[in-house]
Amino acid sequence: MNYHRPTSFEQASAIAAAAAGVTRFLAGGTDVLVQLRAGTVTPDDLIDLKHIPGVKEIAPTAEGGWRIGVAVSGADLGRHAGLCADWPGVVEGMRLVGSIQVQGRATLAGNLCNGSAAADSVPGLVAAAARVSVVGPQGRRELAVEDIPAGPGRTVLAPGELIAAIILPARGARGGDAYLRFIPRTEMDIAVVGAAVNLRLDGDRVAEARVALGAVAPRILLVPEAADAILGTPLDASALSALAAAATAAARPITDRRGTAEFRREVVGVLVCRAARIAYQRAGGAAT
Amino acid sequence: MAKDETATFRLIGTRPDRPDGLDKVTGRARYGADVQAPGMLHGAVVRSPHAHARILRIDASKALALDGVKAVVTRADLPSGLTGEDWNLQENTLAGEVALYDGHAVAAVAATSKLRAQDAARLVEVEYEILPHVTDVDEAIRPDAPAIRPGAADHSVPTGSPPNLVRQIDFGHGDLEAGFAAADLVREQTYRTEATHQGYIEPQACLGQLGADGKGEMWVCTQGQWYIRRMCAAVLGIEAAQLRVTPSEIGGGFGGKTTIFMEPLALALSRKAGGRPVKLVMSRAEVMRATGPTGSASMDVKLGMTAEGMITAAKVTFRMQGGPFVGASPVGEALSCALACYTVPAVHHLGLEVLANRPKAAAYRAPGAPMAAFAVESLLDEMCRELQLDPIEVRLKNAAHEGTKASYGPTYKRIGLVETLQATKTHPNLSLPLGPNQGRGVAAGFWFNHGGETSVSLAIGEDGTVQVSIGTPDIGGSRASLALMVAETLGIPYENVRVNVVETGALGVNEPTHGSRATFASGKAAVESARQAIAQMCRRAAAAWGIDPDAVEWRDGAAVPSGDNAGKFPPMTIAEIGAAMGSTGGPISGHHETTAGGVGASFGVHVVDVEVDPETGRTTVLRYLVVQDAGRAIHPAYVEGQYQGGAAQGIGWALNEEYVYGADGRLQNPLFLDYRMPVASDLPMIDTVIVEVPNPGHPYGVRGVGETGITPPLPALANAIAAATGLRLRSLPMSPPKVLAALRARANG
């Protein structure tokens, strides 16, 4: 195994593009090193991203949003007052990952690129309309987070491509987001169902909304029909039951060791409503 | 409070720091994997990926060609001709003709590094012919199930029985028909429990060395060094006394470390590698796939009850699998525990042991009792509800007491179930109000406790401090408890006693720390040893004073003249006697060995409050109370720890833990990630009440407390969920998908 320590994304990309065998980027390593130790993935080339300048920074963007470096840990996100105020749903998704030890290392980009449909930070990012800056042999491009996962354990990134930063849009007034996951325990478990809701209010009505669901399909889903179900409503009972129905209808879950398809289909409707209520309150709406 | 106030002690009942505490919090304690030896090799095990497969060919040539690989062993390296449990142990150590479960060891490799050994293990080529398999207990007992080991059934099974039925147990007393006829309510139900793992934090680990001369050593994480010695000797065909086994500190066992799994492989590899020591450490996935969980069970219970709540008759039929070996399931213990709490006029037990393609079950905390309690205590609760009777009052009415003929045969001596139920009844938790979707569940539980082969030595030091050599590894604070009892007996400070868990060369045979016996049996032998040393010290003092030894008493850590001689000589302290012993007759020690009798059973009652989320089926444990008879709590903190630990494991078993097998018979959840044991934040602080009804069979009244605590949680949780939801779940685990499905099934009529 070759261990690389590039000092720029271009260099990292070049190393990855030239590598022939199994290649992994090393951010927090909480997936990569666990898979290595378990013998499930033994990389030929391991490219450590933590020595590229700026990767541990959270910086405001010109548009009023945030640019998050690819080595920023969950614990760092949780300590960042500005980010927590703007995007509590994104932060709480990441903060659910693992334990205190894991939080000290795990990153958003790693969670996204590991490609799990149960990744806890991804629904929140998708609901927030977050984008990623991608560096590759052909230069830079920007993609929406929801376009990155390609299926279990896979992304759309081409060989030599990697994520250089995660970009959150401006929060703006009267917006709120939330993420909830279902696990049978209280921590150290993988989402059986995840649901994120991001919305903006006009008066007491939902004026904009994005809903993303985790662990109910081969990849994390952005569900416009679920968002439509609450648009223009004050998130009353009928809006919530339409939201639940839309989420349940969009889910394409399987039965596995973590839960049954039937359970996931039902609980995704429950969680999405609970998340919507929290987002609504965070946006300044009265409790529903 | 129900504490025994009749006896006063200087040390017993106090809570000093545990002697192994500093080592453990500083990381200095040496566990199984911490042992190193010069020239050490590392082992890795090749395991079957199939649930049931004939082994056609094993080719290790590529592995052996790898640089640094020193030995490969297969079954051909082990002696043949073993029978009974020795054969079972050998077959489980390394598969012979057929791999019997996913994870069954097929070969092992030793190399100069762990990574190299793992690489080599992957290069061992094994050709299999996949055979049909079965993992579910109810499917395994069907007449058309794939036969796992034809001819394995013992004499108890009638010919023409289903192929995997290998053992049948049948006993009882009283007139069952008359009993059911006398009942106002007769109910019969079927309950199922899934297999669960002990889940000890420290995986199996050992370092073994065996020379061509047949002399060997082993350092190992175990609950019983003599069991390791006997079992390894049998599997390898060597002499027991030539193998010296030293136990390490132990990061949990719960019964799972009372037997062998990969330990003989370290010795076999060492022997083949010219006697170089070989270290073997299991991964968590290996622990889950190939070390003993408990069995899974399918149980029918029929109970008769009068309108007033008197049990008139009981009939239980338990089907259990414990893997592909006869005698591995705890069906016998389950039957014996099923109705042990109650005075039942007529009772019949039938047990059916079934083979399945799962790992060989090992003991797990009160083996069999939790399953039995789940079935019986659930049905009892159902009937109490139907008859609108208070569950504690009904248990009190039927509670076994001194003189009751136990359901499993013997007549009870002094036991404390009634006192335990009374202490439960008056606990403040029982009068706390419950909110919506909340419910309270009560259940009782029992464990026999065990005496067993025990050998203890004690020696007085030159400064009057005392060393105690015991053979029962300390998994729950037993060194502290033993030091307290010895210090109490000798009248010296707790800190002046050091209790050492010693290797097999230092004492006669000791059974493991199992059956909740360490504090009871090693404690009893240690007190006996201390009394011998006291007698010897009194003789030394008598000789010095020139008086009759009978005229000397032992008081407050010193020999004092008594009777006519009282006051004639100043007390001679243990330190003075120790300092002089070289010139007064030589070393002073005490030694006691016995197969300890006088065991006292322990009963417990648990009360749990839960809240069930009606939208997700998720159960939250709001509060939990354990009330249990300890006989006497030598070190109350470690008694409470055992109560809490048993409850925690039971909660996991009840709510989320299970072995999930795919259609291919492979274990789907061999890591803690998906094998959902409770984490700390899943549990409330578990309240405890120690009841003390002293056991007359122990000098300080000890009963043994380790196991009873895991017996009531399964039914207590089911009863609480029933109270919260009105739904009776009769199959474990009561995981959110199951609870939600039951809620939906009711809503849809």
Ligand SMILES: Cc1cc2nc3c(=O)[nH]c(=O)nc-3n(C[C@H](O)[C@H](O)[C@H](O)COP(=O)(O)OP(=O)(O)OC[C@H]3O[C@@H](n4cnc5c(N)ncnc54)[C@H](O)[C@@H]3O)c2cc1C
């Ligand atoms: C004990 C434990 C508990 C966990 N609990 C959870 C949980 O509750 N929820 C959850 O979602 N996950 C959980 N995880 C998984 C893991 O912690 C998360 O997926 C984490 O966010 C991964 O981030 P990382 O920085 O450690 O990624 P790494 O392990 O460094 O990398 C993960 C993957 O992403 C790729 N990658 C990393 N950075 C980039 C980049 N900049 N561009 C392109 N590809 C990149 C790597 O090549 C690799 O394939 C847990 C893991 C452990 C060990």
